[in-house]
Amino acid sequence: MLDDLASSVTELRESVTEVKDSVDGLRVTAQALLQVAAQNQREMEFVKQRQAESDQRFNILLEEVRYLIRGNNRDD
Numbered sequence: 001m002l003d004d005l006a007s008s009v010t011e012l013r014e015s016v017t018e019v020k021d022s023v024d025g026l027r028v029t030a031q032a033l034l035q036v037a038a039q040n041q042r043e044m045e046f047v048k049q050r051q052a053e054s055d056q057r058f059n060i061l062l063e064e065v066r067y068l069i070r071g072n073n074r075d076d
Helices: 002-075
Strands: none
């Protein structure tokens, strides 16, 4: 009976060790995913900023073209 109990305790310890290893692996994976997500977020913010700057330049050019067109229409 004691041998069975000792065997069960050993199996339980091994199971606990496997669970701890799995949790550690999940923790590392989660940290890596968070780092990737943070990097992607920074890249998206950069892209959004560049897009906003491009939109602003486009709108300025569009206003200049409209101004020139209005000026040419007055000359006619």
